[in-house]
Amino acid sequence: MAMDRRVFLVLLLAGCADTTPQGPLTGPTPSHHPAPQPPPPPVMVPAPPVSAEEQAFDAWLADFRGRALAAGVSPQVFDRELSGVTPNPKVISLDSRQPEFSKPVGAYIAGVISDDRVAIGRAKREQLTFLPAIEARYGVPRDILLAVWAMESAFGKLQGDFDVVRSMASLAYDGRRRAWAEGELIAALKIIESGEDTREQLKGSWAGAMGQTQFLPSSYRATAVDFDGDGRRDIWGSDADSLASAANLLAKGGWKPGVGWAKEVILPAGFDYSVTEVEKQLPAWWEAKGVKRADGLPWTAQDAASPAMLLLPAGAAGPAFLALPNHFAIRTYNNSTSYALGIGLLADRFAGGGPLVTPWPVETPLNMADRMAAQIALARVGFNPGPADGVVGAGTRKALRAWQQSQQLPADGYLSSDMVARLKAQAGITP
Template sequence: MALDRRVFLVLLLAGCAETAPHPQMTHPPAPKPASQPQTPQTPSTTPAIPQTQVDAETQAFDAWLADFRPRAIAAGVSPQVFDRELSGVTPNPRVISLDSRQPEFSKPVGAYIAGVISDDRIAIGRAKREQLAFLPQIEARYGVPRDILLAVWAMESAFGKLQGDFDVVRSMASLAADGRRRAWAEGELIAALKIIESGEDTREQLKGSWAGAMGQTQFLPSSYRATAVDFDGDGRRDIWGSDADSLASAANLLVKGGWKPGVGWAKEVILPAGFDYSLAEGPREIPAWWEEKGVRRADGLPWTAADAAQPAGLILPAGAAGPAFLALPNHFAIRTYNNSTSYALGIGLLADRFGGGGPLVTPWPQETALSLSDRMAAQIALARVGFNPGPADGVIGANTRKALRAWQQSQQLPADGYLSSDMVARLKAQAGITP
């Protein structure tokens, strides 16, 4: 046990030294376009760690576990199950390393989408669309199109092939003891223990990603308890081995996330010359409101009656130079899985291709990946010149984009909220940050 804790501490210290934390998501990411974890060092090459540090780390984990036990029991976990499942558990160094790591370079959205919509993935999805006899029944029951479900399946686990082999109980205990997302991790650990206690699944069956997302459609333990379904009728909600249960469970999750049957997810649009880009990520209005401002569907087709009645928000994932979309409510339902614009676009665009759709009218611009230091420098610069982007963590989220749009307006630039390498250079120059 001491050696395992030494490896844990080495990786923890290294991860904290070189990276900033990920933003917390509604659904922690399955291993998709992320860096591969580093292999822990072997005992023969593990640097010597002072015993006092090892003892401190051991004491911290044990103190958390002792503190957590009465709270878990108060939440409904029996003392017997708690003691049986957590006795002898040690933190997983790979989990802590992955949680603390942020990619050094941020992949441009166009490159991300290109990786999502590969020819092989499209071919597999179209084949499964025809092969899986239960898809029409799931679609009829939940109102979620089969192509959306196939896209989720493809993105989350490569159609069930890459589900993750982490022990979910140990992963959640590791994240909870580490403390960065303690309340969330403890809640998921309690949910996992309740699954085991119910007898529905064993500890050995609860395998998933490093962040606790399980099975073919990567459900967190709490999501599994609340939304997983037994669609094939065998008496078990099997999101690991049953394709039907997995996709029906995904449909149920999307419905609970606000999915509207009979409505699209988004449409690519063309913006007129002189358009006010500051409207991006702003008002959600029916398509007719946007048409009054010169916005037109890129395919030239009229809106369906169902879509025409929905509030839609403009998104410019690659800025003014890239494709524009009017996002319908189902775009935001997709973000129940992963609260990321790029992720939801990937799901929707891949689903469109499964259904026979073609590529976008406006191509993605060729962009240089931004380094972590550049992203952080841009946030620091925005704060220095009077626009609050939130913490300088290198995560270009809604707050940073809002601050960037306000700064762009002050500079009489297209206020698209897109952080390009040119915007980074302009911000650093104005804020007096040297390269």
């Protein structure tokens, strides 16, 4: 496929013949003109040399073209939208950048539940007259939807202005998440080809999430809805479409109407923390182990019939939660425990709830080197946490709980600075 930056520029240098008479003019001017001189030949000036990155990008693009066409993208749309596209270095940098410090969950939640955000959310829940109709159609409470809206785009104010097609092409070329990014790029091209939205309308975050509720192109195609009835699924300009689309996504992700998302609980002394993030049992099972709701209220019939999992996001010293099925539905939006807790706790505050009974402890942020060292140490002493990537996910917490049990420590799976020091010492990792 010819690319714009490959075109050679032809500069035609026009010459002019010298018609000045030779010698003195002593008589009448001759009636004939001197023979015209031919212009010099065109000078071919090559374009600037092509960089190695451009060559690699073009090679990926040529290879990807076949996959895109096989997936149903027309050659005309592919060539029109991707001709001349170059990788965006900012997108690639943001994708590869790992945070040096991991924000403790308590600090993260404190940032989520600001006084200003709670005030705006409470005002919106009264002002937006379409919210009851969305609740009735999809079964997702308005407060959850408002929390998603607040978290994803500050109630629609911060949607991002990256060109989604270029962003997804950059991520696909970079290769770290190639299959995923190519799938999203194909989805974006199909949106354009359908005529529903133009390339100029597909703006979003650097990672391709679009609109007020930050939908990826594939999610937009599958779950966005036209709730205001204007004939367009407008997640950029329509509040109603944006929140109804979020409700549809959560409903398809398993949201159970009438069931809660989680409840804060109090654990008894001597509790066996090793069941954290392992057992999914009915609330009665947990009550038999001495687990009580922090608010002292009874379980509703719907919640009492729902399996729940114990979460200790800040370890044994922090608040504990029994996560109900809708906690995991929220995680279809963003598969992060902290994110789902942020959405649920913010929604509770919109509905008039107060702060947690157990406060978040003061936590020391762990840097990337310490998180990776802990994962390497766990593997060395026989507890596989998965790749040493510095991300303290479910695999790392599971391995940590097993190691804590082997050391007769509270097996809460919480990676504190003290746990890092103990692990490094046992594995022989010097500071």
